[in-house]
Amino acid sequence: MKNNTFGSALIVAGTTIGAGMLAMPLTSAEMGFTYTLILLFLLWGLLSYSGLLFVEVYQKAPRTNAGIATLAEQYFGMAGRVLSTIALVVFMYAIIAAYISGGGSLLSGLLPFLGDNATSVAIIVFTIILGLFVSIGTKSVDLLTRILFIIKLVAFFFVLLMMLPKVTTANLGAMPLKDFVIISASPVFFTSFGFHVVIPSLNRYLEGNIKRLRASILIGTGIPLIAYILWQMATHGTLSQTEFVHILSDDPTLNGLVNATKHITGSSFIGEAVRIFSTLALVTSFLGVALSLLHCLDDLLKRVNITAGQTVLSLLTFIPPLIFALFYPEGFIMALGYAGQMFTFYGLILPIGMVWRMRKLYPELPYRVFGGNITLVFALISGLIIMSVPMLIQAGYLPKVVG
Structure with missing residues (x-):
């Protein structure tokens, strides 16, 4: 496997294992491990499939550095470009805001001497330091992701090593506290496999090589699935459901998750791990999504004949989500909810529509994703259901999740 193919797979995995994974214990606390496992496998299959649909579409891309909006315009005209751009930009701004908010929440726990200013300072520091790497370019993100991904895996296995021995079958066997909570949690879980925004950057990085892009997606999504299963087993199996839900209801943030882990396991060492x-x-997820947003904005500005420098692109990428995080520091789950709704359109419904059009225009393609049109229809129905979940929750037809 060529070196940048492996690096691309790690960018996919690093982008995937991020805020969605951390939000899992928050949103699935009332669901129980068994139903969480079912939801994980369903969404992993659905989103790996939609990622491969993008690979199929890129076979007829006008250029290797074409963004998703350019592909949407190719098959649906200007209306396709406008809709895809709005969905993509709102999604990435929302999820980056969630990352900054979550990162600030975690880092503020290390800055108690700053008092009430700890969260704001942590948010600004988090954004500036990581934003510099994104501004430099894909190679710097690739290098930093490789280093951090290895450290992250070591930290992850260390957490599992300490938590898995504390797992009990009674905790794993806990049943849902509310009916249909598995459906309510689906939009947030949906973002847990949200690597699709990096596909244009990876296609550019891999110089349009379809086989290597496909390999990076398949390898890159397999790693998070295994990690998610172990993570959910550790949190659901270690933490008593009733007490866990009670603590998270008081502080539905990542810092609340850390405090819940400390309280229930009785170990501050595990909590800090x-x-x-x-x-x-x-951090790794933030890097991948921020890089993708920067490239998306560059593609958008070039479409209207504006050439922006790296500094301007960086400011456009980071200032809006930074403002949101500063004014709504506890908006982690809220931002992910909006991100999940936008991502359903961008990561599932849009590629289904493009592939449907493409197969009619180009019936003989070197690579076609398995399943045919029946699978496309099934995936489309699933996407529409997930998109409607926030509205059904607000209307009272579905239960709210913790946070």
């Missing part, structure tokens, strides 16, 4: 892993998970 969870904090370190959570911070690294946020």
